[in-house]
Amino acid sequence: MPSNTKPIPVTVLSGSLGAGKTTTLNRVLNANRELNTAVVVNDMGEVNVDAELVERESDLSQNEEDIIELSNGCICCRLRGDMLEEVGRLAETRDFDYLLVESSGISEPIPVAQTFARGFEDASFDPTGVYELDTMVSVVDAYGFWQGFDSGQALTDAAVEPQGNRVPEAALMDQIEFCDVLLLNKCDLVPDEALDEMEAVLRALQPRADIIRTEHGNVDPDEILNTGRFDFQRASQSAGWKRELQGGHHHDAAAVEHGVESFVFEADRPFHPERISHLLADLPDGVIRAKGFFWSAGREDVAMGMDKAGQSVRAGPSGTWIATLPEAEREQYFAARPGIEDDWDEEWGDRGTELVFIGREFDEAGLIDRLEDCLLTDGEMDDDWSQYPDPFGVDEQRELALADD
Structure with a gap:
């Protein structure tokens, strides 16, 4: 040309x-x-x-x-x-x-x-x-x-x-x-x-x-x-969920008037795999969009991803924890993103959960309570997590069965 x-x-x-x-x-x-x-x-x-x-x-x-x-x-x-x-x-x-x-x-x-x-x-x-x-x-x-x-x-x-x-x-x-x-x-x-x-x-x-x-x-x-x-x-x-994860959360007047809600759920201990899979398959109808990553007990080798679009909910392996990388690669991450080290756990590294939920007229406090109930208890933290049944796919995200199916 x-x-x-x-x-x-x-x-x-x-x-x-x-x-x-x-x-x-x-x-x-x-x-x-x-x-x-x-x-x-x-x-x-x-x-x-x-x-x-x-x-x-x-x-x-x-x-x-x-x-x-x-x-x-x-x-x-x-x-x-x-x-x-x-x-x-x-x-x-x-x-x-x-x-x-x-x-x-x-x-x-x-x-x-x-x-x-x-x-x-x-x-x-x-x-x-x-x-x-x-x-x-x-x-x-x-x-x-x-x-x-x-x-x-x-x-x-x-x-x-x-x-x-x-x-x-x-x-x-x-x-x-x-x-x-x-x-x-x-x-x-x-x-x-x-x-x-x-x-x-x-x-x-x-x-x-x-x-x-x-x-x-x-x-x-x-x-x-x-x-x-x-x-x-x-x-x-x-995307709205990316803005939430980056700390750009706010509700404008129209959103508040029409009951549009959004929040980020964060945790530094793992979910019980069966409990979180059941919750994700039974999210409130008002949650239209949800996305992020989470830690499922027994799957310390991989970050689990979750993606809800309308009624569809997919969850499963979606990435790698920085903690599982060779030391040289970890140091490269630390150099590029110094904030990672600030939240680094001596035992578990960067393993944790960040999930964004966006929807209308749903019980935010109630959903947070349910999410917290899915986390391992103090007693379960001492369990052998490898013995927990794993409802998620081995290599990729899969569609979760909805509760009314």
Whole structure:
């Protein structure tokens, strides 16, 4: 590409199945006809229905190669290389000004962003310098989210088969937590009071993004095109649970008004594995998001991770305690992060628990009491922990059975 040619800006649309991504895409295309746009449409199915809808409802034509179909897989995993090859082919002609990407309903946005920002080792085309991520957009189905709140049911379509061991609700949380603009769509189907409540929750989950209410995908194109808002580092650190762990806890007025709560549970002794697994499988319905790491007695070799997204709860091995590393590696950590040594235990090192909980109208004090009851008692600290039954997976996190299953 000539050095004097500016990179092609890219907007990526993510969102759960049925949230209104394709409708939003078509609204933007039809409202901004002067912008010469190319489109990538990703669909999990063998037949890319969304691409047909874009072609039929806009001025774009697949015969003119304005629309790229990527079907039967996700651009966040198996189709990453395919996507780069296609957008690389488009860039050779450079007869368009902007690239709009609609990812599949279960795509995770971070790998898609990484593909454009850093390239992909299995692809021959390097997008850096040719394309430039401009805005990451997530579309949330306000009606589906509201129904989930009202009934305590899943926040996404539970009938969708998980892909790559990622359940749909976890993908939805990824989409909410990693974006620059969050479109709360189908607002015409939800009472204003419920919308205010949902927006308070979404702001707790994603404090950095602009939240825009839409109906039928109607959004001003200037809100999601040429915004210049994308910053990979900031986006990666913007999730509400990360802010909590970093000490950025606060409740704004809207959150307080609508009962949105969050807290960090910390402990320096291990959980009893059976007790904590039962609790994690039976968290209050009001807890929408929870994440972090914990120490499970008998698994001193590995940090256990927990990730709750909606009704889905996954837990299991998720990392390494610094205390288990060779001395030279430990010293490198100490040099890079001096604060670690301040909390270092002579016997157990950095083993401990930090779990973040975000939700609405749940009994925070009661949940803290239940968590504390899961910790080993003074008497159990002297037990042979290797004799405790271990309900967690050996090598990876797994879905915990819910109490009412």
